[in-house]
Amino acid sequence: MIKIGIVGGTGYTGVELLRILATHPQAQLTAITSRKEDGLPVAEMYPSLRGRVDLAFCSPDKAKLTECDVVFFATPHGVAMAQAPELLAAGVKVIDLAADFRLQDVAQFEKWYGIPHSCTEILKEAVYGLPELNREAIKSARVIGNPGCYPTTMQLGFAPLLKAGIVDAANLIADCKSGVSGAGRKAEIGFLFSESSDSFKAYGVSGHRHTPETVEQLQHISADKVGLMFTPHLVPMIRGMHSTLYARLTAEISNEALQSLFEDAYKDEPFVDVMPFGSHPETRSTRGSNMLRLALHRPAGSNTVVVLVVQDNLVKGSSGQAVQCMNIMFGLDETTGLMHVPVMP
Amino acid sequence: MIKIGIVGGTGYTGVELLRILATHPQAQLTAITSRKEDGLPVAEMYPSLRGRVDLAFCSPDKAKLTECDVVFFATPHGVAMAQAPELLAAGVKVIDLAADFRLQDVAQFEKWYGIPHSCTEILKEAVYGLPELNREAIKSARVIGNPGCYPTTMQLGFAPLLKAGIVDAANLIADCKSGVSGAGRKAEIGFLFSESSDSFKAYGVSGHRHTPETVEQLQHISADKVGLMFTPHLVPMIRGMHSTLYARLTAEISNEALQSLFEDAYKDEPFVDVMPFGSHPETRSTRGSNMLRLALHRPAGSNTVVVLVVQDNLVKGSSGQAVQCMNIMFGLDETTGLMHVPVMP
Amino acid sequence: MIKIGIVGGTGYTGVELLRILATHPQAQLTAITSRKEDGLPVAEMYPSLRGRVDLAFCSPDKAKLTECDVVFFATPHGVAMAQAPELLAAGVKVIDLAADFRLQDVAQFEKWYGIPHSCTEILKEAVYGLPELNREAIKSARVIGNPGCYPTTMQLGFAPLLKAGIVDAANLIADCKSGVSGAGRKAEIGFLFSESSDSFKAYGVSGHRHTPETVEQLQHISADKVGLMFTPHLVPMIRGMHSTLYARLTAEISNEALQSLFEDAYKDEPFVDVMPFGSHPETRSTRGSNMLRLALHRPAGSNTVVVLVVQDNLVKGSSGQAVQCMNIMFGLDETTGLMHVPVMP
Amino acid sequence: MIKIGIVGGTGYTGVELLRILATHPQAQLTAITSRKEDGLPVAEMYPSLRGRVDLAFCSPDKAKLTECDVVFFATPHGVAMAQAPELLAAGVKVIDLAADFRLQDVAQFEKWYGIPHSCTEILKEAVYGLPELNREAIKSARVIGNPGCYPTTMQLGFAPLLKAGIVDAANLIADCKSGVSGAGRKAEIGFLFSESSDSFKAYGVSGHRHTPETVEQLQHISADKVGLMFTPHLVPMIRGMHSTLYARLTAEISNEALQSLFEDAYKDEPFVDVMPFGSHPETRSTRGSNMLRLALHRPAGSNTVVVLVVQDNLVKGSSGQAVQCMNIMFGLDETTGLMHVPVMP
Structure with a gap:
């Protein structure tokens, strides 16, 4: 124990x-x-x-x-x-x-x-605790910096594209949406039910702490200089995070090949689910679980790939990922204690 | 298996x-x-x-x-x-x-x-599948009628009072509130997000199917004739049920004795949580779990006991209870596969 | 002006x-x-x-x-x-x-x-500012105590029954539900979106400030001693209040006569809408407006009348009612500036 | 009349x-x-x-x-x-x-x-009924095609930039979020409360009807060929629309000049509110009203301008705009009957 x-x-x-x-x-x-x-x-x-x-x-x-x-x-x-x-x-x-x-x-x-x-x-x-990109280092780490919630979705969504070197790394856009629990359990007026329910807004558009963290990590896997425009929004839901990622393709690639790129990248990952091309993942499909799901789109006629990524911000986006790291650090099966089935509806 | x-x-x-x-x-x-x-x-x-x-x-x-x-x-x-x-x-x-x-x-x-x-x-x-009141019969049953969601809360909330014969059984009032998932996954306009969000209403006030079921069962444990006024309401939440039960006391009894009555009744029950006297249970404290929680109140100077009961209508109020019955019928530990910790927040 | x-x-x-x-x-x-x-x-x-x-x-x-x-x-x-x-x-x-x-x-x-x-x-x-029951006094008042939100619904729902002397005044029950804006714009953890969304609970069950106010006013119109059990609840919606009122009939009266009692009581009231017998008013039908709507039920075979009352807690339950009083005090048409059509959906 | x-x-x-x-x-x-x-x-x-x-x-x-x-x-x-x-x-x-x-x-x-x-x-x-861009034609129109909800936000957000010719018109991105009422009052499972509450998702990412309409209109005011990537999302709120617009600047321009560009464009518009640079408009600030609000951002060090646009999808995004057109067509003051103050909270 x-x-x-x-x-x-x-x-x-x-x-x-x-x-x-x-x-x-x-x-x-x-x-x-x-x-x-x-x-x-x-x-x-x-x-x-x-x-x-x-x-x-x-x-x-x-x-x-x-x-x-x-x-x-x-x-x-x-x-x-x-x-x-x-x-x-x-x-x-x-x-x-x-x-x-x-x-x-x-x-x-x-x-x-x-x-x-x-x-x-x-x-x-200290080791950055994103197992899918950093598993070996986590195994022997004494100190883990557990990733931010937004950065987890941005990294796992952009990583295969950057590794393959097929997108314009300098002009990535991440339009991200988070449930209100991401703001924590603090008595602030802006997060009252009567303030944040039945409404939607962006925040921190001019600059947000999760940008440098994401860029630092993505730079490790990109040969080209990474530039990221990250826009967070607040959704009137408790848990859940949805990131809509835009990357311009710089190489000819079929949709099938794009899909394979992601399926190969995550084929052994217990907590990353690459859904069929053209799917629209819902945040609730991860509620209460450590799963992150993503799906690819390429709007007709465009050279932009859109990656839709969802997770429960409190699990894969935070505490679940931390336990996943603990499992790795202590030589346990990585999924130990983390196989909750999402609560739906 | x-x-x-x-x-x-x-x-x-x-x-x-x-x-x-x-x-x-x-x-x-x-x-x-x-x-x-x-x-x-x-x-x-x-x-x-x-x-x-x-x-x-x-x-x-x-x-x-x-x-x-x-x-x-x-x-x-x-x-x-x-x-x-x-x-x-x-x-x-x-x-x-x-x-x-x-x-x-x-x-x-x-x-x-x-x-x-x-x-x-x-x-x-057929056996009525409410383990806390009917466990022995469930053990040997071939056919189970799994209780309705509202009736589960009403029976477990009123039962100790009726067994003790200390309330006016003929004039019970149950003012109950359910999340929208209780209406099922049917394409009906009344249950659209835009119709049932940010609003509250009663329904079926003049008569609801769960009344006869509840009365039939409560009558088994009450020496006096049971009369029940049951008023269901629709709450803009997905899961969760809250029943506010009113019973007029016909005997002198202290609050401590009332509390003991309930604690004794449920002391061996893994899925019934008698909270401290005067608590206000929240439906979310049961979300995704098979727990039912209840708490007693006696507003100052009154001879009415108020029982607040909460559960997840899809778990203890339905599918979880059905699995609980299955466990009993097949001789398994009753809690097998049912120990989900509620998802909060 | x-x-x-x-x-x-x-x-x-x-x-x-x-x-x-x-x-x-x-x-x-x-x-x-x-x-x-x-x-x-x-x-x-x-x-x-x-x-x-x-x-x-x-x-x-x-x-x-x-x-x-x-x-x-x-x-x-x-x-x-x-x-x-x-x-x-x-x-x-x-x-x-x-x-x-x-x-x-x-x-x-x-x-x-x-x-x-x-x-x-x-x-x-000081004059209690409930125009429907106190209009004459308001006309000449210098100081108005504007009613609480819950008391407005309880008084307008119980008043015709008490005036007619046909219910057991000593054992009224009001099971009331309020949107979260009723708690005000205060930075308290309990009213955060992540705490009060997708959940339901009662509060103040053992005693709430709106009880004495309501009893004091109802006593003015009841020949019998008034006793009230009032149970407030918090609904995950911003605006809206729904009160479910229970009164035991002490006289023989048909449903039609009950309905007439209410229709007559409020026939000249611009802000009280007596809906057809057996209706289920929704809070959203009053959103943003000064209307209070109510409907009567008598569950089959019972001698209890159930009054369902809805209003927007911030309008008829508070600021709208205050402006209604102002209009009366200054000799304006009572509806001046108050004819907002409810925002639905 | x-x-x-x-x-x-x-x-x-x-x-x-x-x-x-x-x-x-x-x-x-x-x-x-x-x-x-x-x-x-x-x-x-x-x-x-x-x-x-x-x-x-x-x-x-x-x-x-x-x-x-x-x-x-x-x-x-x-x-x-x-x-x-x-x-x-x-x-x-x-x-x-x-x-x-x-x-x-x-x-x-x-x-x-x-x-x-x-x-x-x-x-x-037929005349495209967007008064801010098309007022003269509306005056004498017999037939109005009232704009889609998303297109209204995209056009009013991108128009000043395209008129000024200072952005890369071929690579506009609009990441848009709509309340559920945008889906209409249709009995479809996907829009049930239990399906769309407490969750978030994109839809129609591979192609949506509002793209050609928007492009056709924006092309009228852009000297360069317009290309638009439009991604709609569903927000668990009833009313409200938030569009996050990204455009890459092709000219040197200060933030002050950007702001002036928008303020000048809309200075006489009763229903377009240009908020201070760097603001984060909330959809609820327009609830129930015909106002559209927008604010500009330029994340530090970037050459991308972000325009945040909010409106009530059922008012400025639909019925309010239609009445605004009617007022123009019949020679009334454009604001007649449309001066509702937003309902907040």
Whole structure:
């Protein structure tokens, strides 16, 4: 059994870790910290966990995190890097669901997150936790920077095209749409039901933190310089993310060959589903599961390929992917505890 | 392994059976019938099942249902009773998710469902599939009438009060609210997103089919004559059911004693959660799971007890309960394949 | 033109007043106060008002409220009673959308609202602003306590029955459901989209502030002692309120006579629509309008009458009703500026 | 008073015409046809209109449409062109909310709509009813092809850029999102609440009817050949449309100059609101109103301009625009009856 600590278990990525780990056959939930909720049984805050999770929140200073095998940080940016050195020194692996270990370019990190990076030495060994593109490195990692939700869809959608070198890498467009849970469990007026229901809007169009992360990773697999226009939108739904990706083809290629490119790229991937050419994946087809589904289109007469990508932003887009990384790091079957069938309708 | 047939797998209770049975360790999905969709892979209609359910729909005449161990009917009323005799003769157990085997009072059945009952002999041996109130009979049943969604909440909410004989049984009120999936997967204008979203209404206030079923069952456990005013409402949510039950106390009883009454009644039940007195259960705390949660209130100074009951109408209110019955009928642990943690948020 | 001041224009009842008054032919918006947003153009906070409302928020100390003809308080409880004396002294009429002037029973006010009442002299002359039951008093009022949203539906639904003396007044039950905007525009986690969407729950079941207000008013029209069990619920919709009212009949009366009772009671009311007996009103049929609709049911064989009442909680349930009162107080046609056709779908 | 006929009043564009015209001071609703609902009072189908619209549906053969001044067709494609000749001959003006008179290119019409065009002579004189780009022609038109909802946003968003000749016209991208009411009031499973709520998807990505219409119109104002990649998506909201438009700049231009370009283009337009540069318009800021709002962005370091456009798809995207055309055709102030303040929240 893997002894597991969770720092910051009161937000949505935290409770989603709990949902997944509560039925993970190798997971032993050992400590869940919350500064504010010290002593409160987790199931009092989240009645959905009544009878399934018996732990109480524990203030960080009392939690014996160094006795865990792995600690997940489901915290705001900046927390993981403050605590990682001590944990690593004690032999504990670290998986950060925030951004502290995602960007190797420290200047970019500091520009977009507005805080200095306090452990750049550890950052250097940190591994970007996207198994489909980075599995080998994850196996031996001590520190994982778990990908952002949007970046997961953009990378898995663009990667086969960039690897094949058949698109204009400098002019990628990603028009992305996220359910409201992506904003976290924070008391902000903009995310009230009465503000975000029955409406739709873009946000962060002039610049968003997930752009540098995505570009840094995509650059690793593209021979050409990557340029990305990323536009996030807020959808009045709880979970779900839909990315509509546009790439201009620079080579002659048939639709069949495009489809094969993606099917080959992901044929052994348990959590990537390449749907038939011309499909329209719905976010709900992934609800509550770790699946990411994608489908290709080429509108008639055009030289642009459109990739439609869907996932549950809290699972493959966050906590599920983190557990997938944990499985890999501990030598388990990668799908252990992650085979939830999507909840539909 | 239990060989399983599903008649009418294209509706919501059908696809929910598939979701549950796809990860049930003792279930072997053997046949799924649909008159219209013969030959269509199930996962094409329901992409959420891609990679998880490999069966195709099969027209009823070709499906080898008599080779199954159990057949679920996720069909409109009237179908199960037409096919049950042949299946039972072949030694196959039958679980009907519709109403054919719920009401022992044939006259009531025919009045409310508008069709004659074609196999009243089999009806006599049919068992009402509410495990918490009827477990022993389910163990040896060959035919199960799976309870309606509303009746499940009303019975489990009123039962301890009626058994104890401490309420005015003749004047029970159940003000119930259901998510839209309860209306099924039928192309009707009233259930379009644009018609039922961002709105709320009652329906069937002057009379609803679930009243006679509930009264018939509650009468078994009440010494006094049961009278029930049942008012269903439609909530703009997909899944979830919330019943607000009112019963006037006829005896002096403390709130603590009331609470104990319920806790004792359900202390060994894996799927009934008696929350602390005064709680307000939310439907989402059961989403995708077989849990039913309830909580008691007694507004200050009143002699009325209010029972709040929530469940997922497609799980404990339908397909999950049917699988719970199957587990009992086949001697399995009752929770087998049913321990989904609710999906929250 | 009526010069109008609004104190606390940043919440939902405030912006709804603005929406209504922006097209009211006799209204001259003169001052809108907000302590926090001094100087901010109203239309920057609410882009829906761009080009329609040119005012900026103004801090309370700078606003020349005493130069207005009427001041609306769209504020938390306690604000209106602090400022009313000065305004009244200056000849300004006051309409409070909060609770300061609703309850004549000061002890009840202080019990339920947890603050002392600071101007009980003014309270004595305050008029409860429910035009359908209190029109004459409103005409000459200087101070209006605008009814709560739930109480409006409960009073208009129960009043004809109580006036006729044909129901058991001591055992009324009101099972009420409200859209989330009723909770106001406050940054609270419980009203986030991800918390309140796709779910349903009751709240305040053990006791809610709207009970004493409703009982106090209903008692005026009932010869018998009024007892009310009121259970509020939260519906995942923005606007709309649905009350399901239960009253036991104590007299023989036909359904036709019941229907006539209501039709007669409201035959001259422009904002109360008595629908045909047995109808199921939907909240959306009132969206954005000042209409309240109701319909009667008597489930077969029962002696209980069920009244279904719907309204838009922000209009007839709050700001629209306040403007209706203003029209009456200033001798205008009662429907002036209030004839919005409901937005459907 | 203008005598008005509506053919096909049972769908969403029909009932929205009724909502708008019910308070239009110059409109006299004269006839509403429905083959199926002959004799049914409109307000029985749409209780939101109780007390506001007294007409009953009338079968097409009985309706005296030739006595009207103008007839709106809120019907499926193909109906208007069948009836227009007789109406025009009788001196009645025709406004078609469907596609019969939108496309001058008959071959394109027949390709995309799958029916032959039966009155190409009338088509030649038909005017495309987008007032902001085509006002003069509308003034004297006898037949209006009212624009599609998506095309309205795409044209008003791209037009200033194309007129100025500063973008790569051949590679425009429009990533558009619509509320579900855009699909109409048809009993189709895909638009059930349980299917389209809490989910998001694209549709028609490989080709959609609104592309040729938009290209044909944009070509009139672009010196360069127009090429458009249009991707529609379905948002779980009732009303509202959000288009995210991408155009690559081919000339040096400052953000200030871009903003001025749009402000100048629309400075006299009552229904187009150019928001400050960098704004994120929300669809709800237009709910129930005829306003279209847009805002410009240029993500840092890029040569791509992003135009965000929102409208209510049933108002400016359909019925409101049709009434705007009617006002122009009959010499009324263009805003008559169209000054609804958006309903927010």
